Amino acid sequence: MSISENKLPVRGKMITFEGIDGAGKSTHIAMATEFVRRHGKTVVSTREPGGTPLAEKLRDLLLHQDMHLETEALLMFASRREHLAQVIEPALARGDWVISDRFTDASFAYQGGGRGLPIAKLEALEQWVHPHLQPDLTFLFDLPVEVARARLDATRTLDKFEQERTGFFNRARAEYLRRAAQFAPRFRVVDATRAVDAIGAQLQGWLGELLESRP
Numbered sequence: 001m002s003i004s005e006n007k008l009p010v011r012g013k014m015i016t017f018e019g020i021d022g023a024g025k026s027t028h029i030a031m032a033t034e035f036v037r038r039h040g041k042t043v044v045s046t047r048e049p050g051g052t053p054l055a056e057k058l059r060d061l062l063l064h065q066d067m068h069l070e071t072e073a074l075l076m077f078a079s080r081r082e083h084l085a086q087v088i089e090p091a092l093a094r095g096d097w098v099i100s101d102r103f104t105d106a107s108f109a110y111q112g113g114g115r116g117l118p119i120a121k122l123e124a125l126e127q128w129v130h131p132h133l134q135p136d137l138t139f140l141f142d143l144p145v146e147v148a149r150a151r152l153d154a155t156r157t158l159d160k161f162e163q164e165r166t167g168f169f170n171r172a173r174a175e176y177l178r179r180a181a182q183f184a185p186r187f188r189v190v191d192a193t194r195a196v197d198a199i200g201a202q203l204q205g206w207l208g209e210l211l212e213s214r215p
């Protein structure tokens, strides 16, 4: 067998979408997935907490059951461990692209910023669960908390996190922005107060750059 026949597929790219609840990520996740597919990539679109049958069960607990702050953080990373093993790592190894609605930055923002769990504990969990993996690109949908709250559909039943107060989301937002500054090369901060079309065009520009970048 020649060397070229033996070659492993080029590892895929991982893109994550982050932001406080009500930032409007969902529409853009669907559009970004379509955009990358149109450029010839196989895309695995997934979410956290969740993404596997077991992790979805943990999601249900996390979103609806009160628990100790550290239990919450540990379960977030337990579901992430499963998600990485079952979905994310195999997809990237096949050469597929992964687009995830939230990943570890959300644990820093919500459990760290929002709830006040020491950042060092989250760093230890991150080191344990995925010491060598970081997203290639993270879109942080940023907007004032009041605007995000007004967007959360008043008629829908709010989950445990969505019921949190303004202070919680202000701290989560601040932690997201702190991480965006700390890890500037992979973060793209999106002004989420703008119209859908304007945001979509900006995302396509950044996705285009990643599609053209070297493996």
Ligand code: TYD
Pocket (backbone or CB within 6 Å): 021, 047, 048, 049, 076, 101, 102, 103, 104, 105, 106, 107, 108, 110, 111, 159, 161, 162
């Ligand atoms: P999301 O899927 O954005 O909620 P929805 O389906 O209502 O749009 O995220 C679920 C919630 O979980 C969200 O409020 C943020 C929270 N979360 C954490 O607190 N820590 C984490 O590590 C993750 C991934 C999510």
